[in-house]
Amino acid sequence: xxxxxxxxxxxxxxxxxxxxxxxxxxxxxxxxxxxxxxxxxxxxxxxxxxxxxxxxxxxxxxxxxxxxxxxxxxxxxxxxxxxxxxxxxxxxxxxxxxxxxxxxxxxxxxxxxxxxxxxxxxxxxxxxxxxxxxxxxxxxxxxxxxxxxxxxxxxxxxxxxxxxxxxxxx
Amino acid sequence: xxxxxxxxxxxxxxxxxxxxxxxxxxxxxxxxxxxxxxxxxxxxxxxxxxxxxxxxxxxxxxxxxxxxxxxxxxxxxxxxxxxxxxxxxxxxxxxxxxxxxxxxxxxxxxxxxxxxxxxxxxxxxxxxxxxxxxxxxxxxxxxxxxx
Numbered sequence: 001x002x003x004x005x006x007x008x009x010x011x012x013x014x015x016x017x018x019x020x021x022x023x024x025x026x027x028x029x030x031x032x033x034x035x036x037x038x039x040x041x042x043x044x045x046x047x048x049x050x051x052x053x054x055x056x057x058x059x060x061x062x063x064x065x066x067x068x069x070x071x072x073x074x075x076x077x078x079x080x081x082x083x084x085x086x087x088x089x090x091x092x093x094x095x096x097x098x099x100x101x102x103x104x105x106x107x108x109x110x111x112x113x114x115x116x117x118x119x120x121x122x123x124x125x126x127x128x129x130x131x132x133x134x135x136x137x138x139x140x141x142x143x144x145x146x147x148x149x150x151x152x153x154x155x156x157x158x159x160x161x162x163x164x165x166x167x168x169x170x
Numbered sequence: 171x172x173x174x175x176x177x178x179x180x181x182x183x184x185x186x187x188x189x190x191x192x193x194x195x196x197x198x199x200x201x202x203x204x205x206x207x208x209x210x211x212x213x214x215x216x217x218x219x220x221x222x223x224x225x226x227x228x229x230x231x232x233x234x235x236x237x238x239x240x241x242x243x244x245x246x247x248x249x250x251x252x253x254x255x256x257x258x259x260x261x262x263x264x265x266x267x268x269x270x271x272x273x274x275x276x277x278x279x280x281x282x283x284x285x286x287x288x289x290x291x292x293x294x295x296x297x298x299x300x301x302x303x304x305x306x307x308x309x310x311x312x313x314x315x316x317x
Contacts, residue, residue: 004247008238012230020203020226027204027225033211033218046211126212 043125043149053120053134053145058158061086061119061148065160070117071110074152075129079169084162086121086155094122094129094136103140110142117144124153181310184301185239188252191298192236199229213262231255239305242314249305256295256302263292 020026033046042057056064064070065086072089074081081091090109098105110118118137122129134147148154156162174180199206207225210216216224231251238248267288311317 001246001250004244005250006247008234008244008247008251009227009231012227012234015230015234016226019200019230023203025202025204027207027222029222029226030219031207031222033207033221046208125214 043154045125045128045131045149047128048131052131053138053147056119056146056148058148058150058154060146061121061150061155062158062160064117064119070119070146071112073110073118073120073133075120075122075133076127078167080123082165083168084156084164085152087161087163089121089163092133094133097136102136106137106140106142114141115143117146118142119146119148121148121151121155124151125149127151175304175307176309178310178312180304181308182313184304184308185242187301188298188305189236189238189240192232192239192252192255196229196233196236199225200233203229213266215262215265228255242311243316245311245314245317249302253302253306256298260292260295263288263295267292 020029031046042055042060044055048055065072065088068088072086074085074089074091075094076085076091077093077095078091081089081093085091092106092109110116112118120130120134120137130147130149130151134145137145150157152162203222203225206229207221210221210225211218232255235248235251235255238244239252
């Protein structure tokens with residue numbers, strides 16, 4: 001049984017390498033994947049691209065929150081926003097962006113100048129809503145957007161309080 | 171009991187159910203290892219440097235073991251790997267569900283959906299375990315090419 005299992009594994013490795021060498025969907029043998037945040041430096045998702053807004057970690061997020069100037073934007077849906085968000089954030093749910101003129105919507109919802117510091121987050125490593133929202137805001141001329149990809153989870157993990165509103169139904 | 175477990179037809183049914191499931195499951199992963207690698211990453215259970223190799227090799231192991239069960243080639247080795255993989259999936263799913271519920275992530279494109287599908291996968295995994303146990307115990311070697 002052990003001998004058969006080893007042969008099967010070797011065969012799988014050979015097939016995998018051979019097919020990956022010719023497949024149009026091939027991937028590198030060692031990928032660039034981020035580990036869970038240890039609090040040192042920002043979490044950067046694998047799908048981040050050149051030209052994306054900068055990513056910040058818990059220390060920077062905390063500092064900016066303490067300074068109180070930056071606008072924190074939660075990109076998750078309203079119920080999740082209600083059930084635990086970074087205090088003082090506003091909610092711009094990426095999945096429910098209205099049809100029509102997004103630029104106008106951003107301007108009226110955010111209510112800050114285009115160069116105002118904005119920090120976008122969602123719930124953490126599994127969530128890419130913050131990245132998508134940040135790209136959109138950047139495209140509509142917001143120049144000072146940062147992404148706190150560790151999100152509400154990293155925020156809570158490092159001892160910061162989350163704000164819960166009465167609309168939360170969980 | 172022994173006679174039931176060793177029954178050739180029952181063994182064949184278990185081989186087909188597990189074999190077809192694993193071959194079917196391997197297809198999209200073999201075709202699109204990049205997406206599968208990302209799925210593995212989401213679990214945060216595998217070191218980053220190993221994720222891509224795992225995403226490349228595991229689907230082929232699923233495929234080979236599925237074929238091994240159905241045709242009866244390297245039967246014992248195939249059953250062993252399928253057992254290992256079912257256990258790995260079980261642990262990963264339980265861990266993901268337990269963390270997912272506490273994370274309340276609206277993400278994954280569709281959070282509710284993602285949690286729902288994890289539950290479905292977990293139930294499916296558990297349903298397959300009796301067939302695995304039967305194949306581990308059976309002495310039937312009928313309709314096998316090279317067990």
